[in-house]
Amino acid sequence: MCASRSTYPWDLVITKRGDVLVFDKRTNSSLDFLTNGETAPDPLPEEKDNINGLQQLSMEATSVNQAFREQVLLGEGERQPLQEACPADLGPQGGGYKYCKWQLGGAAVVVRCAVDAAVRLGDSTQLVAVHALNEFDPKWSGVDWRQKLENQRGAVLATELKNNANKIAKWTAAALVTGIDQIKLGYVTRALPRDNRNHLILGTQAVKPRDFAMQMNLNMDNCWGIISGLVNLCQEQLEHDGKYLLVRDPNKPQLRLYAIPAEELHYAGEAAAAADKEAEDKDED
Incomplete structure (x- = not known):
């Protein structure tokens, strides 16, 4: 898409x-694997051993996203049942899947859609997708999350929408297709600039997929x-x-x-x- x-x-x-x-x-x-900086104006180095290179950043972004999801989801408590049982060996433990069908002209399209979590708000239950954005070098992006995130979160998100347009668009399109009510974004940074194994969660943000799509000019x-x-x-x-x-x-x-x-x-x-x-x-x- x-x-x-x-x-x-x-x-x-x-x-x-x-x-x-x-x-x-x-x-x-x-x-x-997730990408980081895929659509940035300045291309990333391709050296395999460079922790700020394309391949290392991809592995880091993937592990950070998975670790963040595991940290924010409750391991115990009430479960939200879906219509279909989760197929074996698909995705992280605790995730759910929906099977959605659309008619495109003369073709029927069936898609397996992932759901990360559900939250109860009053009498209603909302489906949630959980994702993490991760900072690796403030000098490269030009925006220091530790300084800007609290008071200028819009600037941080705008930079991510520019540098990771494809990744965030895929998250948003998947949420709209699945019928997700909100996307929970985590802002994660390295504990030290040259350490790609230890990270800190600086903050979180909940966005509505449809509003998010309009913000990034994503036309379904x-x-x-x-x-x-x-x-x-x-x-x-x-x-x-x-x-x-x-x-x-x-x-x-x-x-x-x-x-x-x-x-x-x-x-x-x-x-x-x-x-x-x-x-x-x-x-x-």
Whole structure:
């Protein structure tokens, strides 16, 4: 839905079975990780060992987001039941999933949507999505959260909307599709500028998805138009059943569609997993 805002490469696996199209991510896909500074005017360094580089910041943003969610959610207490049971091994413990269906022209679209939490306000229950924004270098962003967050939160959020337009737009679009009533944002910074393992929560903010979308000029009609166009393209171009790979070009704002044998796709996922395991073993040594 927010493909036009992305600048980093990504890919999706498309499986065609008759008239059915299934969109999913690869094993160890870049979509498993959040980005930080993706849409900033100044590009981030790409050195793997640089804690302020693209890859290290992505892993940090992902771990911070997960840790923040685990800290703010109650481990015990009343649970809000959803209509469907949570599929096995999907997402962090405590999260829920909804299955939503829409009609786009002649195609029916079914989406699995995640819900992080629920809060009771009076007699009503609101569904909540929980996300964290993290600061890594005030000099790079030009806004010091420790000094500005309390009195100039709007300036901090505006900077994040500029530097992380794609990530925040995806959160907001997902909330609108799911029927989330509010997004709980956490502002997290490093305890020390050169330490990417220890962090502090400076504050939180609750926003309504629809108001947030207006603030960032996110038009859901355009988002659904992207989905509709992609579905129509696949229906026209994919003649045979099998697996295909949709790739966002790393150098151009362009999507490419490839037909790939299933065994090669499976091998690519295993190879990536093996490479990650080898890197972890080296770090432990």
